[in-house]
Amino acid sequence: MHNPASAITSSLSRRAFFGAGGVSLASMSLSQLSAASSGPRPQPSHVAPRARSVIFLFQVGGPSQLDLFDPKPEVNRRDGEELPESLLKQVSFAQIQEKRPRLMGSPYRFRRHGHSGAWVSELMPHTAGIVDRITIARTLRTDDTNHMFAELLMNTGWRRFGRPSLGSWVAYGLGSQSQEMPAFLVLGTKPRSKSANYGSGFLPSQFQATVLRDAGEPILNLSNPPGVTSRRQRLSIDAINRLNRVRLEASGDDEIRARIASYEMAFRMQARAPGLLSLGSETRETLKLYGIEDPSRPSFARNCLMARRLVEQGVRFVQVFHGDWDHHTDIGKRLPGECRVTDQGSAALVLDLARRGLLDDTLVIWGGELGRTPVAQKPMAAGGRVGRDHQIEAFTMWFAGGGVRAGQVIGETNDLGCLPTEAGWHVHDLQATILHALGLDHERLTYRYEGREFRLTDIHGEVKSELFARS
Amino acid sequence: MSNILVGIRWIVWLAVAIAVTGVPGTGSIEAGDLELHWAFQPPRRHAVPRSDGSTPIDRFVRARLASRQLAPSTAAPNAVQVRRVTLDLIGLLPTSARIEAYLADSRPDRWGRLVDELLASPHFGERWGRHWLDLARFADSSGYESDSPRQIWPYRDWVIEAWNSDMGFERFVTEQLAGDLLPAADVSQQIATGFQCNVIYDPGVRYEAIVDQVQTVGSVFLGLTLGCAQCHTHKTDPVSHEEFYRLYAFFNETSIQRLPLPGFDTGYRDGLVIRDEKKKSDRPTGPATLVLKSAPQATHVFEQGDPSQPGQKVVTGFPAFLATARVGKEKSSPPDRIELARWILSENNPLTDRVTVNRVWQRLFGTGLVETENDFGVQTPPPSHPGLLDHLALEFRHHGRRFKPLIRSIVLSETYRQSSDVRPELAAVDASNRLVGRQRRLRLEAEVIRDISLQAGGVLSEKMLGPSVFPDQSPGVLDARATAAKWTPSEGQDRWRRGLYTWHWRLTPHPLKPLFDAPEGVTSCTRRDRSNVPVQSLALLNDVSFYTAARGLGRWSWLSGPKSADRVDTTMLRCLGRRPSPFERRVLLELNESQRATLQHDLAACRAILGLDAGAADDDLVERATWVLVARVILNLDEFFTRE
Numbered sequence A: 001m002h003n004p005a006s007a008i009t010s011s012l013s014r015r016a017f018f019g020a021g022g023v024s025l026a027s028m029s030l031s032q033l034s035a036a037s038s039g040p041r042p043q044p045s046h047v048a049p050r051a052r053s054v055i056f057l058f059q060v061g062g063p064s065q066l067d068l069f070d071p072k073p074e075v076n077r078r079d080g081e082e083l084p085e086s087l088l089k090q091v092s093f094a095q096i097q098e099k100r101p102r103l104m105g106s107p108y109r110f111r112r113h114g115h116s117g118a119w120v121s122e123l124m125p126h127t128a129g130i131v132d133r134i135t136i137a138r139t140l141r142t143d144d145t146n147h148m149f150a151e152l153l154m155n156t157g158w159r160r161f162g163r164p165s166l167g168s169w170v171a172y173g174l175g176s177q178s179q180e181m182p183a184f185l186v187l188g189t190k191p192r193s194k195s196a197n198y199g200s201g202f203l204p205s206q207f208q209a210t211v212l213r214d215a216g217e218p219i220l221n222l223s224n225p226p227g228v229t230s231r232r233q234r235l236s237i238d239a240i241n242r243l244n245r246v247r248l249e250a251s252g253d254d255e256i257r258a259r260i261a262s263y264e265m266a267f268r269m270q271a272r273a274p275g276l277l278s279l280g281s282e283t284r285e286t287l288k289l290y291g292i293e294d295p296s297r298p299s300f301a302r303n304c305l306m307a308r309r310l311v312e313q314g315v316r317f318v319q320v321f322h323g324d325w326d327h328h329t330d331i332g333k334r335l336p337g338e339c340r341v342t343d344q345g346s347a348a349l350v351l352d353l354a355r356r357g358l359l360d361d362t363l364v365i366w367g368g369e370l371g372r373t374p375v376a377q378k379p380m381a382a383g384g385r386v387g388r389d390h391q392i393e394a395f396t397m398w399f400a401g402g403g404v405r406a407g408q409v410i411g412e413t414n415d416l417g418c419l420p421t422e423a424g425w426h427v428h429d430l431q432a433t434i435l436h437a438l439g440l441d442h443e444r445l446t447y448r449y450e451g452r453e454f455r456l457t458d459i460h461g462e463v464k465s466e467l468f469a470r471s
Numbered sequence B: 001m002s003n004i005l006v007g008i009r010w011i012v013w014l015a016v017a018i019a020v021t022g023v024p025g026t027g028s029i030e031a032g033d034l035e036l037h038w039a040f041q042p043p044r045r046h047a048v049p050r051s052d053g054s055t056p057i058d059r060f061v062r063a064r065l066a067s068r069q070l071a072p073s074t075a076a077p078n079a080v081q082v083r084r085v086t087l088d089l090i091g092l093l094p095t096s097a098r099i100e101a102y103l104a105d106s107r108p109d110r111w112g113r114l115v116d117e118l119l120a121s122p123h124f125g126e127r128w129g130r131h132w133l134d135l136a137r138f139a140d141s142s143g144y145e146s147d148s149p150r151q152i153w154p155y156r157d158w159v160i161e162a163w164n165s166d167m168g169f170e171r172f173v174t175e176q177l178a179g180d181l182l183p184a185a186d187v188s189q190q191i192a193t194g195f196q197c198n199v200i201y202d203p204g205v206r207y208e209a210i211v212d213q214v215q216t217v218g219s220v221f222l223g224l225t226l227g228c229a230q231c232h233t234h235k236t237d238p239v240s241h242e243e244f245y246r247l248y249a250f251f252n253e254t255s256i257q258r259l260p261l262p263g264f265d266t267g268y269r270d271g272l273v274i275r276d277e278k279k280k281s282d283r284p285t286g287p288a289t290l291v292l293k294s295a296p297q298a299t300h301v302f303e304q305g306d307p308s309q310p311g312q313k314v315v316t317g318f319p320a321f322l323a324t325a326r327v328g329k330e331k332s333s334p335p336d337r338i339e340l341a342r343w344i345l346s347e348n349n350p351l352t353d354r355v356t357v358n359r360v361w362q363r364l365f366g367t368g369l370v371e372t373e374n375d376f377g378v379q380t381p382p383p384s385h386p387g388l389l390d391h392l393a394l395e396f397r398h399h400g401r402r403f404k405p406l407i408r409s410i411v412l413s414e415t416y417r418q419s420s421d422v423r424p425e426l427a428a429v430d431a432s433n434r435l436v437g438r439q440r441r442l443r444l445e446a447e448v449i450r451d452i453s454l455q456a457g458g459v460l461s462e463k464m465l466g467p468s469v470f471p472d473q474s475p476g477v478l479d480a481r482a483t484a485a486k487w488t489p490s491e492g493q494d495r496w497r498r499g500l501y502t503w504h505w506r507l508t509p510h511p512l513k514p515l516f517d518a519p520e521g522v523t524s525c526t527r528r529d530r531s532n533v534p535v536q537s538l539a540l541l542n543d544v545s546f547y548t549a550a551r552g553l554g555r556w557s558w559l560s561g562p563k564s565a566d567r568v569d570t571t572m573l574r575c576l577g578r579r580p581s582p583f584e585r586r587v588l589l590e591l592n593e594s595q596r597a598t599l600q601h602d603l604a605a606c607r608a609i610l611g612l613d614a615g616a617a618d619d620d621l622v623e624r625a626t627w628v629l630v631a632r633v634i635l636n637l638d639e640f641f642t643r644e
Helices: A007-017 A030-038 A073-077 A147-156 A166-174 A230-251 A254-277 A284-290 A300-312 A331-355 A427-437 B002-021 B031-036 B056-067 B078-090 B096-104 B110-119 B122-135 B153-164 B169-181 B187-192 B206-222 B241-252 B277-282 B320-325 B337-345 B352-365 B386-398 B403-411 B424-429 B446-456 B492-496 B534-542 B544-559 B564-576 B582-599 B603-610 B621-635
Strands: A053-059 A110-113 A118-121 A134-141 A184-188 A317-322 A362-367 A371-377 A387-391 A395-400 A446-449 A452-455 B254-260 B288-294 B299-302 B310-314
Touching (some): A053 A300, A053 A331, A134 A362, A134 A427, A147 A427, A166 A184, A166 A427, A184 A300, A230 B534, A230 B582, A254 A300, A284 A300, A284 A331, A331 A362, A362 A427, A371 A395, B056 B386, B078 B096, B078 B110, B078 B403, B096 B564, B110 B403, B122 B206, B153 B288, B169 B187, B169 B337, B187 B254, B187 B288, B206 B241, B206 B337, B206 B352, B241 B254, B241 B299, B241 B310, B386 B403, B446 B544, B446 B621, B544 B621, B564 B582, B564 B621, B582 B621, B603 B621
Parallel strands (some): A053 A317, A184 A317
Antiparallel strands (some): A134 A395, A362 A395, A446 A452, B254 B288, B299 B310
């Protein structure tokens, strides 16, 4: 096993995570136990880390890159023409049934922005304003046209249920820098394959995400009940965990270890989370930057601001899910609507992190599980609610902070936007690259389960170092 | 909520898109795949292995273990077994008296007697009925943006009573799919059709609702994700586009109607204020439920799954790969829903019984013999114990497809009664326990954790059935709703009823439910997660319902005897089914001392802990408050809310 965490964690992991016998689990102190999941400690890493935290703004459903970041004048010119047969053979659709689907140009005006001159469409004016702070990668590719499985591939490296998620691998590999909050937090609408996207799979349960509620209090029950002071709560939790450790020793069930860590974390969260999760201390100017009118209402922008507050406190991995971008129909109405909801908050997050000096240490990722086709999905009749189907061969994501060499556009698609001109980045490459940014080697961050070593990238993945500034 | 709508739409698209094309680019499924796939072969009698074990179940399990040079685990301690089977069968704690009586019982059949007693308990129907309600996606609101309330609790009660009476599976299924079509259908049989009325539904989304009804039949009875969970690179679904719409036709030709139920208890209390004043007339005026009625109409294939593109007309019918399952003479008229039920239940249908018994196994061991309990499709690997799965399926049939004999046979096995402790040598080769070399510790479900906490605290109401109730919940939970609703806690014992009676707004459920992985009720749920996160600890420590339970249990401890050590012992017995070890007793006595020290000069805190008015005078304030804090610790032990 290659867990780069501290020696304590490693030896703990070796015997406890693998259920190997011989060493008494109860011989571990509580501080060691909590250190295994949450201790605030600088983590030795595989490679020099460029980022300490990740914020993944996951755009569920697959945004239409051809209407946002990857302009194709040729598609506009040939609007209504059939997709050439030679290309048809090379692409996979999810739903289009026609033998010869027809190209559909983008109705949106693209312009070059910033010093980098990156193209961004009029639907994303705020993102256009930060192009010099981000790098756009246009040739991501995945293996599955089905959302559910493409989500799982993106978030767990595997097209089926049961594997640990990216965030849980990171939590496992690096622990949390925060004593007061779990290492891995999730906000926003749930993706289609639900908690499998942020679960811990076969990793110990304490590495799964804690989900914050969208509306009302993000975390309920942070206050002690009547008459219970912090001291009384502390005494209670000490007794609970002393007794839980007895049970852990007897049963060998790792779930109890996670439960012990949960109670410790719960106690610390009670002290810090209420302030951390309240947007009351944010200035009007900040709220305005994000476009938040009412901080008590659930919104994507509110989640972006919350994400900033969380990484500020040392949370390792924040994943904000948002969607739905699955515009098979009525894309003309739905896409602009989705952009209005997400554009300002996403851009504001990058700006806000930058002005607080947090951007260098935080890798921000924007993108979904797949992209959309240059061909139209019927009905194309006048007044019909036309849309775009799934495209898995090439789609766009953007990155900021965390050692990213900003202002680049990486990768190129062909004239019709349906295939990469070069190899592009497979999802496994992306995952290897994200881990690399955090100082983790995707080939060495492994976990032994049922007789074999598993890793996030399965047997694939290549770090795309062009994303990063030369260090 | 748009993601629900879109989720359904996505299912629709896939259902249709995949079915239309088979597998784009790679051709459709080859006939051979369907014929050879294990799950599409009829169950057959496998010789029971000649290994050790007192029941056939044990011999099947031990033969596989032996093939890997592994031994089964020893039996769990008796008290653990009693607590396990009580939680599994009725979802409540065994009383201390029942445990002690069991331990003192020297009769050789004491285990069988205990099991029979539990199977006969009215709480059995609550426990197993709740499992079925997960499958039936039962809820008290419509889903979608408005999430308007609906009155369908009589269906929930029908399910509970069906499990309690051990209704045969044939009648159970037939009434739920076609109760309205049975000759001289009575009210109860009509109520049963609520199974398909539980679909999330608003006017204008009829198509999506019917697709969900087809999907639900697929996952609940056939273990097939009908046209859904496939992708282009896999040969998968045995159901074609047209066949999908033949199944669709069964439910297209129905409508959901409100059936007034005179003579039932009134369904709504004033605490539930729905929508705005203008629409006050929407509020149901009396007890009623939703039922399925025939509504003949033409069904068309929808090209690309787009209802605006109707294609050829189709009539009801069955997928060819299971056509042999149809019983009776071929009639000239298309089959109706009664025949749909017969087709599902036909002994020539290789799936239904396997899927059903597998799910029962899953409830009792944490994982099914087929791990993907909702997917028996072509991609599904064989079960961990193929002979055992078929054995259980055939035994189920042999006993008239009644659940109680099936459950009884499983819990009577030594395999069920094994210890759940992790064994390193077993974990090294079978970490996920597919070979069932031990039992598993399973964190209890959302409803059950609250139920047993209230039970231990002496505040649980065991009142059964009736309209859904409104226990305490944190403020602000309903804020996110598109249409306003109020949550006024029920009065009297309705505030402390078992969790399955809690009103379920699909879009804003009671927060303890999603926190402990109860389903939203959007689509059929065949397996709940068992997450383990710090926010659960916060709820168990601080939530008002759990704190009420601690107050009740603390009072009970304090009254249980004069000596602290005895109080600790009896309280542990009440909650965990066993007495503490000397070390555990010491930890709790030390806690008792240290908490008392903090409270000694803080009578205001004592009153707050006890929930007394500021002026309340009582000589024993400190003592009583201390025991509340001790009780609260016991209710927060992992062992308490885990079935071991």
